[in-house]
Amino acid sequence: MTRDAIFEVIEATWPAARLVPLGPWVVRDGKGGGKRVSAATPTAEVNPSDIPEAEEAMRGMGHQPLFMIRPGDEALDAALQVRGYRTLDPTTAYSLPIARLTDVPVPRVTAFCIWEPLAIMEEIWAQGGIGPERVAVMARAEVKTGILARWNEKPAGAAFAALHQKTCMVHAVEILPDQRRQGVAGWVMRAAAFWAQNQGAEHISVLCTQANTAANRLYSSLGFAPVGQYHYRYKDAQEVQ
Structure with a gap:
């Protein structure tokens, strides 16, 4: 199973209430349903200057900014660390x-x-x-x-x-x-x-x-x-x- 395939399964079997495409992001409205349905993920290469747009969108949905970091998102991971973001819940998909x-x-x-x-x-x-x-x-x-x-x-x-x-x-x-x-x-x-x-x-x-x-x-x-x-x-x- 490929990386993209397992994340498609996660998205489909534990779905957010709403997916909002926003520039190089997908921002999720989870309606209080937990981290997986409330985290933003990149859909293309992102720059540090793109992060505030996602942060503002998540605050507009009523929750504080949260990003899911998947394989291939190492540059985003580093940029968020520089901005004071900490790591939460490293998770394995089996x-x-x-x-x-x-x-x-x-x-x-x-x-x-x-x-x-x-x-x-x-x-x-x-x-x-x-x-x-x-x-x-x-x-x-x-x-x-x-x-x-x-x-x-x-x-x-x-x-x-x-x-x-x-x-x-x-x-x-x-x-x-x-x-x-x-x-x-x-x-x-x-x-x-x-x-x-x-x-x-x-x-x-x-x-x-x-x-x-x-x-x-x-x-x-x-x-x-x-x-x-x-x-x-x-x-x-x-x-x-």
């Missing part, structure tokens, strides 16, 4: 041929693919900081499902999966604290893979911050391989949700 996760059936009543989300799914997400604004991001995706996991005869976790062309991306994986370290997240990923395979997908992907060592270990153990990386640039931690 991908795997979907057949690698559909070789083992999901145990009966372990995971259910559901859309619209049930109240219990929204409660689980909320415990992990995934509130109504992020659920609204999910609703904007075209081909999608929620996943409710059960373990020990109780609700155990929730996730969201969406499809772009032949790739499924899984977002918002949240496992309840008392149900962790029991393999639940692995079954969630397999349930997403079976759903996506039925939709014609050939690959499954996921994003993980580099600081989340447990999740990175999980995805590596399932056979996922890195296909891209990005991070954000921001000025004030209190301005970023």
